[in-house]
């Protein structure tokens with residue numbers, strides 16, 4: 001890749017673009033931090049959809065979050081917003097979508113992009129007979145966008161959640177008296193990425209018998225999907241279901257001993273708060289590039305012959321048996337969770 005000429009005084013204003021989704025935005029954090037280390041005098045602005053702005057809002061490396069409203073994503077809106085990027089002397093487009101190409105079209109500043117792994121990922125779904133290699137971890141792929149600057153990223157993504165959220169989490173834990181709970185995040189955007197509710201209940205029950213508190217995390221709209229699990233958790237004194245803001249969930253996650261999650265944004269959030277994660281894969285596989293980043297995580301994936309059947313998830317198993325998830329047993333999850341082992345890292 002051709003090296004990029006850096007202005008003598010360094011960059012003044014850098015924009016990083018990743019509009020969605022939660023996991024992807026979290027996985028861009030090492031790039032943001034590497035840019036900040038390399039150009040401490042530059043103002044870094046991050047462009048993302050408003051619901052993900054809190055991933056960046058409290059990060060000392062980020063000078064400004066440009067939050068895009070959900071209903072302001074038409075082409076004409078983006079053309080008009082692109083004028084705000086004219087003062088940037090460097091733009092790092094980590095989305096590479098039609099929308100970010102509109103935003104970055106004809107900008108004076110140099111635009112860097114991450115290489116795409118879409119073809120390889122599609123081979124995993126539609127042409128496994130061609131024996132595709134695993135896609136590079138997405139955080140690593142994003143890091144490659146900085147190659148023309150000879151800048152390297154360091155370590156796994158880490159998210160800052162701000163003083164208010166940290167104080168709130170301290171007060172919450174003190175009020176409930178929970179000692180290093182286990183976090184669970186049973187929901188995912190697509191049904192085929194969710195583990196079986198009765199299996200979640202079994203894990204919650206086993207934790208209860210050991211006297212370990214359980215904290216379930218989800219969006220408010222996701223909780224009713226797991227009515228029986230919510231009831232099982234909330235009838236215990238040492239159990240709670242939280243549908244809080246992203247910074248508050250992040251703050252509370254880092255006070256847990258471990259997390260069990262599906263392949264979801266909350267999996268990446270837990271890992272970005274230095275929590276050991278047990279990640280359960282249904283209709284996707286970690287080889288698509290979205291395994292939790294960092295050391296010590298456990299990934300449970302059956303690699304059924306039909307798996308992965310989708311890049312992002314489906315509303316139901318097209319084969320009806322849903323073996324990718326029904327085949328993951330509570331015993332396997334319990335063993336991977338290893339709650340008898342001290343979990344602080």
Ligand code: SF4
Nearest residue numbers: 306309317322323324
């Ligand atoms: S069992 Fe196979 S076909 Fe069904 S959702 Fe899982 S991966 Fe897809």
